[in-house]
Amino acid sequence: xxxxxxxxxxxxxxxxxxxxxxxxxxxxxxxxxxxxxxxxxxxxxxxxxxxxxxxxxxxxxxxxxxxxxxxxxxxxxxxxxxxxxxxxxxxxxxxxxxxxxxxxxxxxxxxxxxxxxxxxxxxxxxxxxxxxxxxxxxxxxxxxxxxxxxxxxxxxxxxxxxxxxxxxxxxxxxxxxxxxxxxxxxxxxxxxxxxxxxxxxxxxxxxxxxxxxxxxxxxxxxxxxxxxxxxxxxxxxxxxxxxxxxxxxxxxxxxxxxxxxxxxxxxxxxxxxxxxxxxxxxxxxxxxxxxxxxxxxxxxxxxxxxxxxxxxxxxxxxxxxxxxxxxxxxxxxxxxxxxxxxxxxxxxxxxxxxxxxxxxxxxxxxxxxxxxxxxxxxxxxxxxxxxxxxxxxxxxxxxxxxxxxxxxxxxxxxxxxxxxxxxxxxxxxxxxxxxxxxxxxxxxxxxxxxxxxxxxxxxxxxxxxxxxxxxxxxxxxxxxxxxxxxxxxxxxxxxxxxxxx
Amino acid sequence: xxxxxxxxxxxxxxxxxxxxxxxxxxxxxxxxxxxxxxxxxxxxxxxxxxxxxxxxxxxxxxxxxxxxxxxxxxxxxxxxxxxxxxxxxxxxxxxxxxxxxxxxxxxxxxxxxxxxxxxxxxxxxxxxxxxxxxxxxxxxxxxxxxxxxxxxx
Numbered sequence: 001x002x003x004x005x006x007x008x009x010x011x012x013x014x015x016x017x018x019x020x021x022x023x024x025x026x027x028x029x030x031x032x033x034x035x036x037x038x039x040x041x042x043x044x045x046x047x048x049x050x051x052x053x054x055x056x057x058x059x060x061x062x063x064x065x066x067x068x069x070x071x072x073x074x075x076x077x078x079x080x081x082x083x084x085x086x087x088x089x090x091x092x093x094x095x096x097x098x099x100x101x102x103x104x105x106x107x108x109x110x111x112x113x114x115x116x117x118x119x120x121x122x123x124x125x126x127x128x129x130x131x132x133x134x135x136x137x138x139x140x141x142x143x144x145x146x147x148x149x150x151x152x153x154x155x156x157x158x159x160x161x162x163x164x165x166x167x168x169x170x171x172x173x174x175x176x177x178x179x180x181x182x183x184x185x186x187x188x189x190x191x192x193x194x195x196x197x198x199x200x201x202x203x204x205x206x207x208x209x210x211x212x213x214x215x216x217x218x219x220x221x222x223x224x225x226x227x228x229x230x231x232x233x234x235x236x237x238x239x240x241x242x243x244x245x246x247x248x249x250x251x252x253x254x255x256x257x258x259x260x261x262x263x264x265x266x267x268x269x270x271x272x273x274x275x276x277x278x279x280x281x282x283x284x285x286x287x288x289x290x291x292x293x294x295x296x297x298x299x300x301x302x303x304x305x306x307x308x309x310x311x312x313x314x315x316x317x318x319x320x321x322x323x324x325x326x327x328x329x330x331x332x333x334x335x336x337x338x339x340x341x342x343x344x345x346x347x348x349x350x351x352x353x354x355x356x357x358x359x360x361x362x363x364x365x366x367x368x369x370x371x372x373x374x375x376x377x378x379x380x381x382x383x384x385x386x387x388x389x390x391x392x393x394x395x396x397x398x399x400x401x402x403x404x405x406x407x408x409x410x411x412x413x414x415x416x417x418x419x420x421x422x423x424x425x426x427x428x429x430x431x432x433x434x435x436x437x438x439x440x441x442x443x444x445x446x447x448x449x450x451x452x453x454x455x456x457x458x459x460x461x462x463x464x465x466x467x468x469x470x471x472x473x474x475x476x477x478x479x480x481x482x483x484x485x486x487x488x489x490x491x492x493x494x495x496x497x498x499x500x501x
Numbered sequence: 502x503x504x505x506x507x508x509x510x511x512x513x514x515x516x517x518x519x520x521x522x523x524x525x526x527x528x529x530x531x532x533x534x535x536x537x538x539x540x541x542x543x544x545x546x547x548x549x550x551x552x553x554x555x556x557x558x559x560x561x562x563x564x565x566x567x568x569x570x571x572x573x574x575x576x577x578x579x580x581x582x583x584x585x586x587x588x589x590x591x592x593x594x595x596x597x598x599x600x601x602x603x604x605x606x607x608x609x610x611x612x613x614x615x616x617x618x619x620x621x622x623x624x625x626x627x628x629x630x631x632x633x634x635x636x637x638x639x640x641x642x643x644x645x646x647x648x649x650x651x652x653x654x
Contacts, residue, residue, distance in 0.1 A: 174549075192528075192541055393607050394632075401643075455537065
């Protein structure tokens with residue numbers, strides 16, 4: 001069995017002491033930022049990225065991945081206990097989870113979320129291990145024309161899942177792509193849009209963009225209305241669900257896992273969509289529909305499994321195609337590149353220990369998360385008492401130090417302030433920051449493949465339509481665009497997202 | 502959802518038109534090349550024009566059937582203080598050294614909250630400076646001098 005050999009290689013890598021240690025650090029930090037409102041995994045990964053430059057590549061990626069899926073986990077804890085989703089995908093968990101907590105069944109809700117997440121994480125890790133190698137083989141056949149169409153498709157699908165209007169999301173992608181062109185041109189070496197500043201020749205660092213857009217802008221949003229957080233939490237007891245509960249959560253966990261594993265592959269935040277879709281499915285097929293919203297355990301188990309499964313499978317496009325499905329994945333592309341590895345189909349053959357080690361570490365991370373969360377629940381709740389007045393100066397200071405340490409370039413630090421303000425204005429106007437970051441990371445790929453494809457075809461632009469795979473991908477992109485703009489489907493999206501409020 | 506004239510839409514569209522237009526003008530200064538061998542200016546020109554067009558569409562839509570987004574207050578104090586703190590850090594860290602720069606940046610940042618008391622601000626700044634020094638310089642061996650040349654070191 002090739003798969004077993006590969007997994008054995010993965011576990012032998014992931015179980016090295018330093019890898020387990022940093023996996024633990026990653027999920028611990030992830031849980032912490034998932035619990036704390038006002039700081040998300042994207043800003044955290046961006047701030048910690050410079051620190052990981054000195055690590056072994058596999059260790060760095062294991063830790064960064066741990067932050068990402070750990071945050072999905074931590075977000076549900078606060079959603080259940082104090083009705084405050086720390087992460088957007090946990091918003092739906094708050095509906096029934098918090099209701100259960102108010103009825104004194106917080107323990108059962110937390111256990112359902114933890115068990116569901118663990119099962120989903122395990123299944124999705126296997127799905128990732130099974131699906132990635134064949135996909136990578138397909139991707140190896142891709143030429144520049146196919147890559148261009150694929151990146152375009154990825155960018156357009158990402159807006160289908162963004163909130164706000166499609167027009168604004170498209171404009172944000174374009175803005176990201178444009179900002180990505182700053183710096184020396186790859187083919188001619190001409191410095192573009194650098195205003196004669198030597199420090200800008202290497203382009204803007206994506207860490208600065210991410211920290212500004214997701215860290216600083218978010219802090220400014222939170223300082224608009226300062227409120228003292230009141231965390232009134234009832235004591236959590238009876239962690240183990242009753243037999244009745246156990247019977248009721250089996251179906252939702254399995255369905256949520258399947259749904260999440262499938263939707264997680266989509267670019268642009270499939271985990272948020274997955275948890276909403278799972279909630280909708282459970283509500284529709286349940287025999288006790290009236291209980292939903294009043295503390296139905298199915299409404300916790302399903303979405304929690306779905307978002308955790310999606311968090312794992314969103315690594316599939318990253319590891320096989322080099323396409324990030326989420327802003328955190330976009331940062332991981334950067335992490336790969338810093339370590340001299342081009343993310344894409346070659347990773348699996350060139351760096352098998354890294355590829356399988358990362359996958360195996362996700363399963364280990366899920367075990368650690370269960371151990372971290374259920375017994376230590378009181379600790380996480382107490383963390384909510386950290387006042388925001390301590391938290392936000394810490395984020396700003398660490399962000400400044402982190403970006404400066406990238407290359408000891410003061411412009412990287414100035415860029416956080418610039419992108420913080422720009423992001424703040426645009427977010428205030430109803431634009432989502434995620435498409436911009438994806439555009440920024442994928443823009444250079446888009447340009448490089450466009451130009452290369454045209455050189456190969458001797459300037460014939462029809463190459464994108466005459467090559468079959470490229471044509472199919474472009475057709476899908478057009479269809480995705482039509483779907484997001486069509487009014488009937490838009491209305492449905494609005495309903496889905498309205499529930500999030 | 503209610504649809505009417507929307508200030509945030511017009512503002513967002515305006516920002517997109519402005520930045521897109523700036524990139525278009527900028528890219529005209531570079532060689533455009535031919536489709537076979539696209540110059541450095543071609544791709545930004547294409548994307549910049551697309552973005553300006555999208556921005557224009559957002560402005561028009563905002564004038565007739567905008568998205569109702571609550572704009573809310575702007576925390577001017579926080580904006581000013583945080584920008585100043587970040588710029589200060591970038592400008593002085595090399596010459597003033599890690600410790601004093603971190604302390605001033607942290608202290609400035611705490612002032613962004615309108616509720617902070619002076620004593621709390623100093624305590625938070627001191628705590629964060631110690632924590633940052635321990636984590637980044639002692640723990641992660643970041644090569645920034647603790648005290649810089651401006652202080653005579």
